[in-house]
Amino acid sequence: MDFRFSDDQLTLATSVRDYLSGTHGPEVLRHLDEAGPRDPAIWQGLVDMGLTGLLVPEAHGGLGMGLIEAALIAAECGRACLAEPLVDTAFVGVPWLLSQGQTDGLADVVAGTRKLAPAHAINPWVADGDGDALVSVDPLRKLTVRVERSRDTAAQGVSTSLDANGAGDDYLLNLGALMSAAQLVGLADAMLHQAVEYAKLRTQFGQPIGAFQGIKHQLASCSVAIEFAKPVVWRAAAALQDGLASAAAHVSHAKLAASDAAMLTAETAIQVHGAMGYTYEVDLHFWMKRSWALCGAWGDRAFHLKRIDDAVLGGSLPIGPEHTFA
Amino acid sequence: MQLVYTAEQQAFRAEVRAWMEAHVPKEPLVTLECREGYDQHVEWERTLASGNWGMVTWPEAYGGRGLDLIQWLIFEEEYFRAGGPNRANQNGIFLLGPTIMEFGTEEQKARFLTPMAKGEVIWAQAWSEPGAGSDMAAIQSKAVRNGDHYVITGQKTWSSRAAFADWGFGIFRTDPDSTRHKGLTFILFDLNSPGITRRPIRQLHGDTGFAELFFDEVRVPVENCLAGEGQGWNVAMATAGFERGLMLRSPGRFQATAKRLVELYRQHADHAAPSAREAVVQAWGAAQAYAYNTYAVAAKIMAGGKIGAEASLNKIFWSELDRSMHRTAMQLLGAAAELKRFDDGRINQWLEGYIFSLSGPVYAGSNEVQRNITAERLLGLPRVGAG
Numbered sequence: 287m288d289f290r291f292s293d294d295q296l297t298l299a300t301s302v303r304d305y306l307s308g309t310h311g312p313e314v315l316r317h318l319d320e321a322g323p324r325d326p327a328i329w330q331g332l333v334d335m336g337l338t339g340l341l342v343p344e345a346h347g348g349l350g351m352g353l354i355e356a357a358l359i360a361a362e363c364g365r366a367c368l369a370e371p372l373v374d375t376a377f378v379g380v381p382w383l384l385s386q387g388q389t390d391g392l393a394d395v396v397a398g399t400r401k402l403a404p405a406h407a408i409n410p411w412v413a414d415g416d417g418d419a420l421v422s423v424d425p426l427r428k429l430t431v432r433v434e435r436s437r438d439t440a441a442q443g444v445s446t447s448l449d450a451n452g453a454g455d456d457y458l459l460n461l462g463a464l465m466s467a468a469q470l471v472g473l474a475d476a477m478l479h480q481a482v483e484y485a486k487l488r489t490q491f492g493q494p495i496g497a498f499q500g501i502k503h504q505l506a507s508c509s510v511a512i513e514f515a516k517p518v519v520w521r522a523a524a525a526l527q528d529g530l531a532s533a534a535a536h537v538s539h540a541k542l543a544a545s546d547a548a549m550l551t552a553e554t555a556i557q558v559h560g561a562m563g564y565t566y567e568v569d570l571h572f573w574m575k576r577s578w579a580l581c582g583a584w585g586d587r588a589f590h591l592k593r594i595d596d597a598v599l600g601g602s603l604p605i606g607p608e609h610t611f612a
Numbered sequence: 613m614q615l616v617y618t619a620e621q622q623a624f625r626a627e628v629r630a631w632m633e634a635h636v637p638k639e640p641l642v643t644l645e646c647r648e649g650y651d652q653h654v655e656w657e658r659t660l661a662s663g664n665w666g667m668v669t670w671p672e673a674y675g676g677r678g679l680d681l682i683q684w685l686i687f688e689e690e691y692f693r694a695g696g697p698n699r700a701n702q703n704g705i706f707l708l709g710p711t712i713m714e715f716g717t718e719e720q721k722a723r724f725l726t727p728m729a730k731g732e733v734i735w736a737q738a739w740s741e742p743g744a745g746s747d748m749a750a751i752q753s754k755a756v757r758n759g760d761h762y763v764i765t766g767q768k769t770w771s772s773r774a775a776f777a778d779w780g781f782g783i784f785r786t787d788p789d790s791t792r793h794k795g796l797t798f799i800l801f802d803l804n805s806p807g808i809t810r811r812p813i814r815q816l817h818g819d820t821g822f823a824e825l826f827f828d829e830v831r832v833p834v835e836n837c838l839a840g841e842g843q844g845w846n847v848a849m850a851t852a853g854f855e856r857g858l859m860l861r862s863p864g865r866f867q868a869t870a871k872r873l874v875e876l877y878r879q880h881a882d883h884a885a886p887s888a889r890e891a892v893v894q895a896w897g898a899a900q901a902y903a904y905n906t907y908a909v910a911a912k913i914m915a916g917g918k919i920g921a922e923a924s925l926n927k928i929f930w931s932e933l934d935r936s937m938h939r940t941a942m943q944l945l946g947a948a949a950e951l952k953r954f955d956d957g958r959i960n961q962w963l964e965g966y967i968f969s970l971s972g973p974v975y976a977g978s979n980e981v982q983r984n985i986t987a988e989r990l991l992g993l994p995r996v997g998a999g
């Protein structure tokens with residue numbers, strides 16, 4: 287029993303964080319939002335770090351790591367508000383394909399030439415980085431209606447696949463929900479950070495607004511929500527990785543806790559920014575909108591609450607002090 | 613990240629479970645906050661000690677079992693699973709004990725830890741004063757050095773169990789010219805020393821949970837000072853770290869409450885509000901989250917890490933969770949929530965628990981103060997104007 291990341295896992299996460307903060311700052315988000323051309327070097331950098339093959343077995347040219355590492359990196363993708371389909375491709379699509387025994391084409395995924403846009407019955411649309419059938423509040427999230435996906439849309443020479451196949455599969459749903467939860471804690475961390483930095487800089491009544499308790503306490507409450515959502519996400523990743531029968535309940539718990547923390551932090555961050563937070567100019571809105579989108583994707587609040595309810599009140603999940611890791 | 617127990621840990625759990633099932637009183641004890649209940653709880657401390665369960669993490673030489681923090685968590689889980697009573701000596705074993713372990717001399721460890729683990733000496737914490745609550749650096753009670761003794765004069769208040777306990781640990785101003793955090797010293801004293809007057813204070817629920825202590829030239833040997841004169845503030849902050857960060861409220865307590873809440877919900881499902889149903893589900897989730905976090909803190913400490921300001925997050929989380937679980941229970945009970953005993957004679961433990969849960973956000977450093985600490989030390993917000 288050791289509820290800690292290994293040094294290797296932490297080093298990996300730090301290197302991803304450093305890479306993204308160096309190459310994928312808010313200016314990239316602004317540029318893409320203004321319909322500027324995508325810089326292929328960013329994706330290539332992720333590929334070069336081996337991240338597209340993170341979960342691909344070594345025999346197929348990947349790193350052969352597990353969902354715990356993937357969740358840790360998904361949180362970094364959330365922190366950076368990453369506008370590349372790394373999570374869907376490598377942390378949702380790949381493990382699902384592996385679970386289906388589908389290993390053809392994994393080499394292309396590892397090489398970064400094949401991106402995956404997983405479709406599932408829980409999601410009425412697919413975020414494939416390409417579609418324009420529906421417009422998301424998140425300007426960097428391109429959506430295609432799921433039924434339309436049956437006619438294959440090849441994006442910029444990169445095949446996006448997986449749709450239709452994943453229909454109602456629970457494992458795929460759990461992967462999508464878990465990785466959304468992981469991104470949400472990263473997004474929440476980033477929003478809290480932006481609000482804290484703003485609160486240190488902005489002065490009113492002759493002092494930084496961050497010196498007012500009304501501001502401090504709101505931000506502290508976000509910190510509580512985020513720090514107590516994180517271990518739930520890691521625990522869910524371990525449960526899904528280990529194939530526990532209870533994994534679905536733990537994934538739903540993670541999605542719920544992470545969504546609630548992100549929603550609270552988004553609202554608080556706006557409030558702390560005052561009218562600045564209500565502008566398009568302050569980058570906060572990218573993180574906030576991604577959070578809103580991910581809160582509803584891969585099962586909304588009601589869906590996940592119901593799954594936990596079924597397990598806890600329904601009695602299928604053993605509860606009580608002696609069942610911490612049931 | 614390895615979230616499975618070893619065979620050894622499972623065997624330990626089985627051992628604790630068997631002992632608890634055989635020894636935990638079948639009927640709940642009378643509340644710890646009155647003489648009769650206090651005596652019952654002290655009796656229970658001694659029963660625990662007879663099984664060598666007083667404080668499992670301490671070295672065997674001090675009445676412990678030399679176990680690690682994961683085993684401590686397993687012990688606590690089984691303790692609460694079995695419905696073990698509140699620990700009369702919680703201020704000793706969870707707060708003072710670890711502090712003595714860190715700052716005490718060998719002589720002090722030998723002298724104080726074993727009787728603590730064995731439930732022979734029950735401890736009260738005497739920090740707060742009428743003018744020094746949240747602002748503990750405003751402490752005024754004095755300890756004046758006179759040869760090989762300190763002479764203590766002043767007043768402490770809100771000292772839990774001090775009406776009945778044997779010894780106290782307090783913080784006193786030893787440097788008369790000092791102000792605020794400087795010049796304070798951490799001193800252990802016999803509550804039966806001449807010159808100490810205890811005045812029990814009646815709490816919200818009507819019982820005597822805590823007491824005021826008046827010191828009138830109380831003589832305490834200098835060897836009862838912990839970590840040296842003038843070190844009081846640093847020592848107290850370490851104690852507060854144990855209190856908030858790990859020991860005082862182990863997760864088993866809240867997981868047990870969440871489980872009872874689920875059972876209560878089932879009995880009241882036909883007339884429960886949908887919001888209560890969600891609150892019950894969330895209670896399970898929050899208690900679990902608290903447990904995961906505690907396992908993470910334990911792993912960190914076992915790897916040589918320390919509890920820092922994040923202890924404040926912990927304190928906010930468990931105290932607000934406890935209050936919200938009991939509030940939900942009161943809602944589910946409806947009209948029966950007001951009864952001290954149900955019509956079948958059972959004590960309404962939800963009411964008692966709800967009342968007690970209202971003190972959680974106040975004691976061990978109020979949650980407002982914890983939010984200040986979180987904002988300033990974890991998030992790095994400025995201190996100016998903090999009040």
Ligand SMILES: Cc1cc2nc3c(=O)[nH]c(=O)nc-3n(C[C@H](O)[C@H](O)[C@H](O)COP(=O)(O)OP(=O)(O)OC[C@H]3O[C@@H](n4cnc5c(N)ncnc54)[C@H](O)[C@@H]3O)c2cc1C
Nearest residue numbers: 737738739740745746770771772971974975976978980999
């Ligand atoms: C059940 C119970 C058991 C206790 N047991 C013990 C014990 O065993 N030993 C012991 O020494 N003490 C004990 N205490 C006392 C406890 O530590 C104090 O109550 C606590 O430190 C708060 O101090 P206070 O009561 O003087 O409140 P105050 O400090 O007067 O606070 C009143 C209100 O003002 C707020 N406030 C104060 N300062 C600030 C600030 N800077 N920013 C924002 N808000 C602020 C507080 O949060 C609180 O809401 C116990 C208290 C209770 C309720």
